[in-house]
Amino acid sequence: MTQSVLETRNLSKSFGAIKAVDDVSFALQKGELLALIGPNGAGKSTCFNMLMGQLKETSGQVFLHGEKITGLLPRQIWRKGVGRTFQITATYSSMTVIENVQMALLSHHREIMRFLPYATRRHHPEALDLLDMVHMADQADRHCAVLAYGDLKRMELAIALAHNPSVLLMDEPTAGMAPKERVALMQLTAQIVDNFGVSVLFTEHDMDVVFGNAHRIMVLNRGSLIAEGSAEDIRNNPLVQDVYLGGGSVFGADEEVLDA
Amino acid sequence: MKLDTFLRGLLGSLALSSLFLGTVAYSSDPIIVGEINHYKRMAAFAGPYKQGIELGLEEINAAGGVDGRPLEFIFRDDQGKPGEAVKIAEELMTREGAVMLTGTILSNVGLAISSFAAEKGYVYLASEPLADGLVWGSGNPYTFRLRASTYMQAAMLAEAAAKTDAVKYATIAPNYAYGKDAVAAFQSALTALRPDVKFVAEQWPGVFKIDAGAEVQALERAKPDAIYNVTFGSDLAKFVREGTDRGLFDGRNVYGLLSGEPEYLDPLGDEAPEGWVVTGYPWYDLKDGPAGTFVSAYQARYDDYPRIGSLVGYMTAQSIAAALSRAGSTDSEAIREAFEGLKLSTPMGEIEYRSIDNQSTAGAYVGTTTVRDGKGVIVGWEYKNGADYLPSDDVVRSLRPAD
Amino acid sequence: MELFIAQILTGLANASSLFLVACGLSLIFGVTRIVNFAHGSLYMIGAYTGYTLMQVLPGAIGFWAAIALSGVVVGIVGVLIEILVLRPVYKAPELFQLVATFGVILVIQDVALLLFGPEDLLGPRAPGLRGVVRIMGEPVPKYDIALLVITPIVALVLWYLMTKTRVGVLVRAATQDREMVGALGVNQAWLFTGVFALGSALAGLGGALQLPKGGADLLMDFNILAPVFVVVVIGGMGSLPGAYLAAIIISVLNVFGVTYLPQSTLVLMFVVMIVVLMFRPYGLFGREEVAGEHGQVGEPERPIKPASFRVRLVTSIMLLALAFLPLLGSTYLLVFLTDILIFCLFAASLHFLLGTGGLVSFGHAAYFGGGAYVAALLITYSDTPMELTFVLAPIGAGLVALVIGWLCLRLTGVYFAMLTLAFAQLVWSLVFQWGTVTGGDDGLVNIWPAVWLKPTVIYFYFALIFSVCGILLMRHVQHSPFGYALRAARDSQRQAEATGIDTRRIQLIAFGFAGFMGGIAGALFVFSKGSVFPNELEIARSFDALIVVFLGGVKTLAGGVVGAGFFKGLEETLLRFEYWRLLMGLLIIFIVIAAPEGIVGSLRKVGEHLGLKKAKDQ
Known part of the structure; x- marks a missing residue:
């Protein structure tokens, strides 16, 4: 087996006495579309924030192409080729759609500290290509504050792809979207994975989205990975069924699940 | 405010119109003097001062003006900002046709105008500001000063202090240039007369931000024989109240710079301190001579009693009329030369603008405070001639930059 | 005991x-x-x-x-x-x-x-x-x-x-x-x-x-304002127990300050505030501000674009008209316009921080006055050629801004604003207190330009060139990658950091840059007036600029300059009335109510309404 693109080893995070993420180890392979699911409060976002350097881990490591990246800042991790989208969109609301993308390109080309050129004239074709990839080219010059939420999500995807990332982290990419849009966005993502060989790790609530597109699925509950496998495996896993359907609530003290 | 002034201001503000009026062709009849002051920021002081000027002008013009031409002042508010005052000075001189400048109470504004006047070759009579720098450290040939300076008034109090047995002195002064100058002047004048005195505490409350209780405690802690006070206005009121309540002034000599001026003493009402030796203005006791004439003329004109500012304003108008008359021209250089060594009679007696440092010899009244009919007054006062409280000519020459 | x-x-x-x-x-x-x-x-x-x-x-x-x-x-x-x-x-x-x-x-x-x-x-x-x-x-x-x-x-x-x-x-x-x-x-x-x-x-x-x-x-009214704000900030904004505790701390410390450090009365409370905010950025009992960041209320700012040919043409004609004014106007008009130009540059430098950077500085006078003082000190003590001071003064002001910015940028929103105010006050009290060097409140006088620059007309052109170039430079920087990164950091720090932008560094450089430009305005000021006093460093001076930037319109590029010109013109007119403060106050309130997006922002709205200007993206 080739070296994995992104790997965590024994990643843990505690907030006081609460273990939000407990000893999580997994690996993302090249070209893989990997889903991380779990009920609310299972630790998905905490896990994500540690991968991106936004939260400092309590213990454990994260490796990118075999290189340790724990302790690095978000912007440093981004430079190493990790892109991300946010659960709640984070966009530059005073700019146009294409300027949002150009911003990421300017950063990628290390032109942030330049005072002379007009920013809007830099990397315009490249930005347009990226927008085209997410079917947003026709909206390039619109003010992004007036966009529909689904369009913002797609724009964010274009931003995340601006620096040719090898890994893409997507935190609930379809949250807040209409069901139809969700499927379309995930199909788009799957397409990009196919075309560019990007590896994607995403969290998701919508099981249709997950089971329809993910190559592999991991289930997190109360900070621990409880299952991993194909869509079929996960569907038939009794533990997972218990978490999602049974009494396996987040803070219910059901020790059996944890010990399993 | 007149409509045409408003319109000119409006046009000036638009500043893009080529219709700009520029120098309006004034009738060349009156001689115009530009007066800049902090009418809003220091309304309590500037009001009586302006009334004094206006009384002076009425008398001068009734007597035929200056060489047959009426004397007119243009009064402008500078918000107490030096930069604004400089701009207004320029406007008064170049657009309103003023022949010279006067005004300000705050020393820093006075210094700003003074520097500007010297640069442009305009004459400036600093009427009220007290800073020694105006005629000494930052002095220049174009700036003259009417009122007895910080140094002079402090020296008068030091003279009185030197006659007592007190050895340990504490000082309290607002934490800015005036306060520091006043303390330094008192210390040097007193030490010169009485080398044995010691200064055991120096308190520096922020101006108009006094924490009176704490200041009184700190002074009490130093156990001085005598206290020298420079605070004024609302600070003085708070200081006197806390000090009296806590017994700070019991059995101690207190010297107060300007504390006896009606501007500062009157707001205290029957809580005015008793037994302080202060500089002030006993208008209520001035019945005879030029001093009394001014008081009755002022009271008749305004149905109000004069403050020290009124007197300074009146003497400002007198000084300028005398200088213009002596100059026989409205040319700046002629006015400047006329001011040098100018002698004139005022309610304070004869004063002279010394040619050595452009400081007038106007003095101050020194007396002891007491409460009479529910009001603070000074008694046993004496008029001290300013000429007697200035340093020797050699010292003055060393203080002044070369002209 | x-x-x-x-x-x-x-x-x-x-x-x-x-x-x-x-x-x-x-x-x-x-x-x-x-x-x-x-x-x-x-x-x-x-x-x-x-x-x-x-x-x-x-x-x-x-x-x-x-x-x-x-x-x-x-x-x-x-x-x-x-x-x-x-x-x-x-x-x-x-x-x-x-x-x-x-x-x-x-x-x-x-x-x-x-x-x-x-x-x-x-x-x-x-x-x-x-x-x-x-x-x-x-x-x-x-x-x-x-x-x-x-x-x-x-x-x-x-x-x-x-x-x-x-x-x-x-x-x-x-x-x-x-x-x-x-x-x-x-x-x-x-x-x-x-x-x-x-x-x-x-x-x-x-x-x-x-x-x-x-x-x-x-x-x-003004005398109580500073201590009250200090107390509220130290206690944590919105917290009553905090206000109680902070009022006691400040008052008691002040009593001891008066006794044992009588010269400390001006600065003590600001030092306490700085110390508290360094360790507890939201005050003793304050909560982290969530929705307190600038620009979150009201409609989002519009995208900016480089000026069109038409705008450039109009601006050029207006500048040309300004340049020909000396032929028509009086000396006083030139002095007045020089004042306006300097103030416009000062306001524009604050607007750069406030508008593009979203960094609300309550202490911008520190850099204006700072520049003026650097120039005045150089002239007074080292006989520096005037031309050189025009280089050194902005650099000095920029350095002050970098230091203050470095210390303040860990905070956001109102707390950031209050900390900049405290530091500006610290600079003020340093200048005020250190009389032997700075002259205290008697200031530094006789700071006049070199002989060639003395004539009012020449100085007007000098100020015109510096102010216009400065303002245009800032405007250009707003369109440059750096300006965009600054705006990105303001719009979404999260996204900016996640796409490789060191937002704090960008903001710090912007802070230094704005301080530098404020310093130029300060240097122009001191040589036009011939003197400088601590009031150029006062809170009131900071607020002059703050008010005009808000009145002009924060969310527009031209807001600072237009606001400054408008306000100065208004002041010039109103000051001739006895109750000018009343009139000025009423006018400000009227503008605030009638034009809640500032003069430029609201004019743009009206223009769009009338169809004069194309509304974007409706």
């Missing part, structure tokens, strides 16, 4: 008024998010009202009734202000309301002068409480004892009101989540009015209660 206890008692008594005024301000901020600069004016009205009532009402009962009634009267004034001035602008961008409160200050100053006259009023004594009691031999004024009793009672009543009554619970909920309270079916508008009334009443009470220790005068 006896003295020590007496000093503590003095400090506690001093804390009384400070606490009342501060907790009112804190309450208002907590619920309405309005930084109420008119709070000092309410305090002043309280003092004057109390004084007036005490002249009428006899005896001890009359005295205490007068104090209580002052609270009621000022509460009513507060209601009027809230309904007439603030309610129309709640939807405006955050902090815009402070411009309106600034207008209120000006109005109240002139109205107070009209009603109560210019002379200081000595506060009446509390009947039966004249004199001192001896505590362990140390004299303690009886009225101090009364204050020591009253303040905790008021604090307890407030605490009860806030924690045990339904209204109080709603108010506290509103402090945390306004929308939530709205969703509960509470009439938010009246809740705001009520809170404003209560806060105002407390300020009025504070003003009346201090009468026996002082009095009423026309400067007390």
Whole structure:
């Protein structure tokens, strides 16, 4: 087996006495579309924030192409080729759609500290290509504050792809979207994975989205990975069924699940 | 405010119109003097001062003006900002046709105008500001000063202090240039007369931000024989109240710079301190001579009693009329030369603008405070001639930059 | 030991008024998010009202009734202000309301002068409480004892009101989540009015209660403002226990400062504030600000684009017209225009920070005055050629800005603003206090330009070139990658950091750059006036610029310059009237209400409405 693109080893995070993420180890392979699911409060976002350097881990490591990246800042991790989208969109609301993308390109080309050129004239074709990839080219010059939420999500995807990332982290990419849009966005993502060989790790609530597109699925509950496998495996896993359907609530003290 | 002034201001503000009026062709009849002051920021002081000027002008013009031409002042508010005052000075001189400048109470504004006047070759009579720098450290040939300076008034109090047995002195002064100058002047004048005195505490409350209780405690802690006070206005009121309540002034000599001026003493009402030796203005006791004439003329004109500012304003108008008359021209250089060594009679007696440092010899009244009919007054006062409280000519020459 | 206890008692008594005024301000901020600069004016009205009532009402009962009634009267004034001035602008961008409160200050100053006259009023004594009691031999004024009793009672009543009554619970909920309270079916508008009334009443009470220790005068509104803001910030904005504790800390420390470090009186509280904010960025009891960041209220800012050919043409023609003015106008016109140009550059440098950077600096005068002082010090002490000082002064100001920015940028929103204010105040007091070098408040004089630059016309062109180039440069930088990165950091720090942008570094450089440009304005200023005084570093100077930037329109590129030109022209006209403050205040309030997006922003709206300008993306 080739070296994995992104790997965590024994990643843990505690907030006081609460273990939000407990000893999580997994690996993302090249070209893989990997889903991380779990009920609310299972630790998905905490896990994500540690991968991106936004939260400092309590213990454990994260490796990118075999290189340790724990302790690095978000912007440093981004430079190493990790892109991300946010659960709640984070966009530059005073700019146009294409300027949002150009911003990421300017950063990628290390032109942030330049005072002379007009920013809007830099990397315009490249930005347009990226927008085209997410079917947003026709909206390039619109003010992004007036966009529909689904369009913002797609724009964010274009931003995340601006620096040719090898890994893409997507935190609930379809949250807040209409069901139809969700499927379309995930199909788009799957397409990009196919075309560019990007590896994607995403969290998701919508099981249709997950089971329809993910190559592999991991289930997190109360900070621990409880299952991993194909869509079929996960569907038939009794533990997972218990978490999602049974009494396996987040803070219910059901020790059996944890010990399993 | 007149409509045409408003319109000119409006046009000036638009500043893009080529219709700009520029120098309006004034009738060349009156001689115009530009007066800049902090009418809003220091309304309590500037009001009586302006009334004094206006009384002076009425008398001068009734007597035929200056060489047959009426004397007119243009009064402008500078918000107490030096930069604004400089701009207004320029406007008064170049657009309103003023022949010279006067005004300000705050020393820093006075210094700003003074520097500007010297640069442009305009004459400036600093009427009220007290800073020694105006005629000494930052002095220049174009700036003259009417009122007895910080140094002079402090020296008068030091003279009185030197006659007592007190050895340990504490000082309290607002934490800015005036306060520091006043303390330094008192210390040097007193030490010169009485080398044995010691200064055991120096308190520096922020101006108009006094924490009176704490200041009184700190002074009490130093156990001085005598206290020298420079605070004024609302600070003085708070200081006197806390000090009296806590017994700070019991059995101690207190010297107060300007504390006896009606501007500062009157707001205290029957809580005015008793037994302080202060500089002030006993208008209520001035019945005879030029001093009394001014008081009755002022009271008749305004149905109000004069403050020290009124007197300074009146003497400002007198000084300028005398200088213009002596100059026989409205040319700046002629006015400047006329001011040098100018002698004139005022309610304070004869004063002279010394040619050595452009400081007038106007003095101050020194007396002891007491409460009479529910009001603070000074008694046993004496008029001290300013000429007697200035340093020797050699010292003055060393203080002044070369002209 | 006896003295020590007496000093503590003095400090506690001093804390009384400070606490009342501060907790009112804190309450208002907590619920309405309005930084109420008119709070000092309410305090002043309280003092004057109390004084007036005490002249009428006899005896001890009359005295205490007068104090209580002052609270009621000022509460009513507060209601009027809230309904007439603030309610129309709640939807405006955050902090815009402070411009309106600034207008209120000006109005109240002139109205107070009209009603109560210019002379200081000595506060009446509390009947039966004249004199001192001896505590362990140390004299303690009886009225101090009364204050020591009253303040905790008021604090307890407030605490009860806030924690045990339904209204109080709603108010506290509103402090945390306004929308939530709205969703509960509470009439938010009246809740705001009520809170404003209560806060105002407390300020009025504070003003009346201090009468026996002082009095009423026309400067007390500004004099109380700085300490009150310090107390609110140290305590944590919106926190009553915080205000109580901070008022005591400041007052007690001040008493000891007076005794053992008499020169410290100017800076002590600002140093305390800086120390507290370094360790507890949101004050002692404050919560992290969530929705406090600039630009979150109101409609989002529009995208910017390089000026079109038409705009460039119009600007060039106007500049050309300016350049030909000396042929037509008087000397004074040139002096006046030079003033405006300098002020425009200063305002534009603040606007760069505020608009593009979203960094609300309350202490921008530090760089304007800083530049002026660097130039003046160089001229005074080292005979530096004037030409060189025009290079060194902005560099000096930029360095000051970098240091202050580095220390302040760990905070955001209002706390950031207050910290910049504290540092600017520190610079001010350094210059003010260090008389042997800076001349203290007697300033530095005779700072005139080199001979070739002395003629007014030449200086006008000099200022014109520097100001216009400076403003155009800043405008260009706003369009450059750096300017975009700065805007990105403001719009979404999260996204910016996640796409490789070191936002803090960008903001720090912007801070230094704005300081540099402010320094140029300062250098131009000092040589045009020939002197510089500490008032160029004062809070008031910072606010001049802040007001014009808000009036011009924060969310527009031209706002700073247009606001500055407009404001200076207005001032020039109004200053000729006796009650110019009243007029100016009313005009500011009018503009705030009529043009909540600033002059430029609202003109643009009107233009779009009339179809003169193409509305984008509707």
